[in-house]
Every structure is written in structure tokens, then in C-alpha cells.
Amino acid sequence: MASLLPGTLDLLVLKAVSLGPLHGYGILLRVQQITGESLTIEQGALYPALYRLESQSLLDTEWGVSENNRKARFYTLTASGRKRLREETASWNQLTVVMAAALATRPEEV
Amino acid sequence: MFSRIGLLVRDLRQRNRFEAGMSDEILAHIDARAHDLMSSRGLSREQAARQARLEFGGFETMRDECRRSRGLHWFDEVRQDLRYAFRTLANKPGFTASAILMLAFGIGANSAMFSVMDSVLLRTLPVAAPGELYSIAVHGPAEVAQRYSWPFAKRVFDATGAYASGAAMSRTDRVHLGVKGDRRVETHLVSGEWFSVLGIQPSAGRFLTQEDNRTPGGHPVIVVSHQFWSKQFGEKPFSPGQTVLLRQRQFEIIGVGPKGFNGVIQESPVDVWAPLMMQQDLGYFSNFQSTNAEITKQWAPQETVRWLDIWSGALLPCYPVSRKC
Numbered sequence: 001m002a003s004l005l006p007g008t009l010d011l012l013v014l015k016a017v018s019l020g021p022l023h024g025y026g027i028l029l030r031v032q033q034i035t036g037e038s039l040t041i042e043q044g045a046l047y048p049a050l051y052r053l054e055s056q057s058l059l060d061t062e063w064g065v066s067e068n069n070r071k072a073r074f075y076t077l078t079a080s081g082r083k084r085l086r087e088e089t090a091s092w093n094q095l096t097v098v099m100a101a102a103l104a105t106r107p108e109e110v
Numbered sequence: 111m112f113s114r115i116g117l118l119v120r121d122l123r124q125r126n127r128f129e130a131g132m133s134d135e136i137l138a139h140i141d142a143r144a145h146d147l148m149s150s151r152g153l154s155r156e157q158a159a160r161q162a163r164l165e166f167g168g169f170e171t172m173r174d175e176c177r178r179s180r181g182l183h184w185f186d187e188v189r190q191d192l193r194y195a196f197r198t199l200a201n202k203p204g205f206t207a208s209a210i211l212m213l214a215f216g217i218g219a220n221s222a223m224f225s226v227m228d229s230v231l232l233r234t235l236p237v238a239a240p241g242e243l244y245s246i247a248v249h250g251p252a253e254v255a256q257r258y259s260w261p262f263a264k265r266v267f268d269a270t271g272a273y274a275s276g277a278a279m280s281r282t283d284r285v286h287l288g289v290k291g292d293r294r295v296e297t298h299l300v301s302g303e304w305f306s307v308l309g310i311q312p313s314a315g316r317f318l319t320q321e322d323n324r325t326p327g328g329h330p331v332i333v334v335s336h337q338f339w340s341k342q343f344g345e346k347p348f349s350p351g352q353t354v355l356l357r358q359r360q361f362e363i364i365g366v367g368p369k370g371f372n373g374v375i376q377e378s379p380v381d382v383w384a385p386l387m388m389q390q391d392l393g394y395f396s397n398f399q400s401t402n403a404e405i406t407k408q409w410a411p412q413e414t415v416r417w418l419d420i421w422s423g424a425l426l427p428c429y430p431v432s433r434k435c
Contacts, residue, residue, distance in 0.1 A: 024135060025142040044167045047135065048175035055180055057113040068145050072138035073131065 009041060009049050011092060014077065014085040017059060023072040024050060050075060058084050118181045128182075132173055140166055226377070236371050238309025239423070243374075246276075246420040257416045260386070263301075266420055277304040278418040281375070282392050285382070288355050295338070295356065295381040298373055299389055305333070307423045308374075314339075314348035315365030322364075322385045329385045332361045336369040338381035356382065359391045374421070386418075 016022065016030040027050070028041050053059045058081035066072040077085070121128040143162035147153050153161065166172075177183055199206040234240035246266065247256065258266075263278045270276060278301045285297040302320035305312075313336055322329045332354075339348065352363045361384065373380030384392055 023138060023142075025139045043165060044172050044175070047132075047172060048179045051176045052179035055114045055117050066138050066142060068138075068141055070138045070141050071134050072142075073135050 008092075009045060010053060011085070011088045012039070012041070013046075013049060013053065014058065014081060014088070017075050018077050018082065018085055021062075021074045021076045023064070023066060023074050025066075027075065053081070057081075114181070121180055121182060122185060125182075128180075132176055136166070136169065136172075235308075235374060235376070236310075236368070237374075242423060243308065244422045245374075246422055256419075258418050258420055259413045259416050260418060261411060261413050262416075263418050263420050266422075267303075270422070275303055275307045276420060276422045277301045277307040278386065278420050279304060279374070280386070280389070280417050280419065281378075285356055285392050289358075291358070296373075296378055297356070297382040297384055297392055298380050299386045299392065300383050301386050304383070304421075307421060309423070310368055310371060312365040313368045315350060315363070317365050318383065318385055323387050326387045327390050329387050330359060330361045330391075331364045331385065332356070333365045333367060333383045334363050335367045335372055335380055335382070337372060337379060339363075339366045356384075357392055361388075389417075 012031050012035070013027060016027045016034065019030065019034075022030060024046055028043070028046060031039065031041055050059065054061055054075070057078055060076045060078050062074050062076070064072060064074045140159070140162045143165065144155070144158040147158040147161050148155065151158075174183070177186065235243065237243060246258075257280075258278075260278070263276075267276045280299045282297045282299060285295050287293045287295045300318065302318055302323035305317035312333070315333075317333055318331070322331055334342075342354070343352070348363075348366050350362070350364065353360050354363065355361075361382075367383070373383075
């Protein structure tokens with residue numbers, strides 16, 4: 001499993017949470033799932049990122065009960081979180097198109 | 111941005127809840143991971159728990175990172191620095207004591223100086239028109255006269271009476287209150303027009319007038335300052351007929367000055383204003399210009415008894431006055 005590229009952690013977290021409310025471990029699993037087991041979030045980086053996103057009002061939190069009957073904090077996307085996800089997705093897509101084109105340049109094109 | 115501040119404030123106030131919440135979250139995470147390990151790899155409960163904890167990594171480091179992402183680290187660091195500072199100071203009591211003393215002296219000296227400057231330069235007298243109140247000085251070829259005789263004062267008043275009001279005052283020395291005479295009161299002797307020149311109103315009773323300044327020794331009445339009345343009689347309301355003993359002579363209090371007014375010399379708050387005519391009973395204030403004065407004789411007509419400050423409610427033009435004054 002490749003490690004996460006810097007800057008993509010927030011985007012993946014937002015995407016994971018957008019698919020349904022999750023607690024921290026659930027977000028970790030969801031990211032693994034949607035990346036087809038290719039990417040994983042480092043455990044030490046997960047919660048600081050979640051706390052940061054909450055303080056930026058992109059995520060909301062609520063206490064609930066996990067599958068194992070433990071008290072756990074669940075994260076959901078706020079309206080501005082949704083908006084940020086849209087924007088970041090758009091610029092990511094644009095970036096990949098540009099990068100792909102740049103990397104596909106053949107010697108005779110320069 | 112405000113949400114960030116709001117969240118920070120909430121976390122600071124409910125710090126324990128924040129910390130407990132973090133712990134709960136971490137425990138839930140590890141627990142969920144342990145369960146996964148048990149079901150996916152068939153580990154025992156203890157093995158799974160240990161594995162999950164190992165995988166999670168450093169707890170305190172992660173907690174610190176979480177605190178940092180909320181902005182709590184600033185406050186934590188400041189608090190730690192303060193604790194360290196206090197601990198170090200406490201370990202060196204001599205140094206700490208001398209530093210505190212130096213600060214105290216410095217701050218005390220500065221604020222005392224400011225208080226004096228404030229009262230002398232910055233604050234004006236609480237009278238009707240402080241910008242239009244003048245203390246008169248005479249400039250002669252040889253000397254600057256500072257205090258004047260009563261005949262001179264009367265001449266000044268007569269010369270300018272048409273358009274400016276004038277009044278005279280003198281400070282006194284060693285005026286003792288009461289039978290035991292153990293408490294000194296700051297007393298000013300004033301002419302009848304004094305209070306009207308200043309343009310103030312009594313807070314109770316009435317002020318001195320011309321009628322209270324006719325015959326030497328014949329007007330045992332005084333006006334007291336608000337501060338003096340409060341100190342002497344407390345909450346008791348003013349009523350005429352109240353007397354005090356000043357230098358073993360009975361004086362009736364006819365009025366009380368306005369609150370906050372303590373005379374025209376701000377460094378020495380006045381307690382009592384008495385008529386000029388009661389000078390014989392209350393004494394001179396440092397006779398430093400009474401050359402050839404007959405102290406035992408009636409002072410009023412004596413040109414050489416120079417003891418009065420002259421005040422005026424307007425700027426007097428320069429009058430050529432004979433050298434005799």
C-alpha cells in the first residue's frame with residue numbers, strides 16, 4: 001500500500017465522510033475501501049487532521065455509539081465542507097489532466 | 111475564522127471535556143481495530159488489543175498534534191512558561207524580593223509624580239471659569255511683590271471694581287481644632303467676595319459675603335469644605351448653628367463648600383474658609399514681608415503688613431502703582 005501524498009489527506013477524509021457519517025476508524029477503513037486498498041492514512045495523522053477540519057467548520061461532530069458499543073465521536077460534512085470537497089475535487093481533476101499532459105510530452109513536441 | 115476562535119474558547123473553558131473526549135475517541139479507535147484484528151486474523155483479545163495499540167503509535171504525540179491543530183498549544187506553552195518562571199523566582203527569594211521592591215519604588219514614584227502633575231497642570235480648579243481666574247502679582251523695578259497689604263488690596267478692588275471682581279485671601283498656620291487642639295485644620299482667610307469671584311455654589315448653607323467682613327474680630331463664622339464636613343460630622347445633614355472650636359474660639363459653620371472643591375491650592379486641601387477680619391484670632395501665615403509691622407496693633411490699616419494674595423476674575427491691565435505699595 002502506497003502512503004498518502006501530502007495534501008490529499010484532507011480531500012480523502014472529506015470524501016469519505018461525504019458518503020455517510022463515520023467515526024475515526026471508520027474513516028480510515030472507508031478511505032482504504034474507496035482507494036481500492038491502495039492508499040492508507042497514517043494513524044498518527046488522522047485525528048489531528050479531523051480536529052483541524054472541525055475547527056475550520058468543514059466537519060461537524062456528534063457523540064454516538066460504535067459497533068462495539070463504545071462511546072465514539074462521529075463526523076459529518078457541513079455545508080461548507082461539501083462546498084470545499086467540490087472545489088478541491090475540481091482542482092484535483094484539473095491538476096491531474098495538466099500533469100498527465102505534461103508527463104506525456106514527447107521529445108518532438110518541445 | 112470566528113468558528114475557529116469559538117471552538118478554541120470552548121475547548122479552553124471545557125478543557126477537561128476536550129481531553130476526555132480525545133481519550134474516548136482514541137480508545138474507541140483502538141477497540142474497533144482490535145475487534146477487526148480478532149475477526150480477520152483470529153487473534154485473541156489480549157493479542158489484538160496489544161497489536162492495535164502498537165499500530166496506533168505514540169499517544170501523547172498524537173494528542174499534542176490534536177491540541178496543536180486546535181490552537182491550544184499557545185496557551186499551554188504560556189502556562190508552562192509562567193509556571194517555570196514562578197518556580198525559578200521562588201527558588202531565589204532574595205533576587206525576587208529586590209526586583210519586586212525596585213519595581214514598586216519605580217511604579218510608586220512615577221504614579222506619585224503623575225498625580226502631582228495631574229492635579230497641578232492637567233486638572234483645572236473645579237470653579238466656574240478656571241481659565242478666567244487670576245492671581246495678581248506686582249512687578250517692580252527691584253522685586254516681585256508676592257503678598258499685599260489690605261489697603262493695597264482695597265485700592266486694587268476700587269480701581270477695577272467696575273468690570274472685574276477681586277478678592278483677597280491668605281493662608282494660615284497652626285490653626286488647631288477642638289478643645290484639645292490636637293488636630294490641625296487647613297484654614298484660608300478670605301474676603302467677602304471670595305466665593306463669588308470663584309463662581310461656586312455652596313452644597314449646603316451659604317457662603318461668606320461682604321457682610322461677614324466688616325469689623326475685625328467681629329465675625330466668628332466659617333465655611334467648611336465638603337471633605338471636612340464628612341470627616342468631622344459624617345452623614346449628618348447640615349444645619350445652621352453647628353460650631354467648632356478653632357484656636358480656642360467658637361466659630362459657627364454657616365455653609366459647606368461644593369463636593370470636590372478643596373480650595374485654590376491643590377496640594378493643600380482646605381478645610382475651613384474664615385473671614386479676613388478674623389485674622390487676629392486665627393493668625394498670620396509666615397510674615398515674611400511684614401517689615402515694620404506692628405503685629406499687636408490692628409492689621410487692617412497697616413500698609414506694611416503684607417500677607418494677602420489677590421485674586422481676580424479677569425485680567426487686570428497694568429496699573430502704575432506707587433512704590434509705596
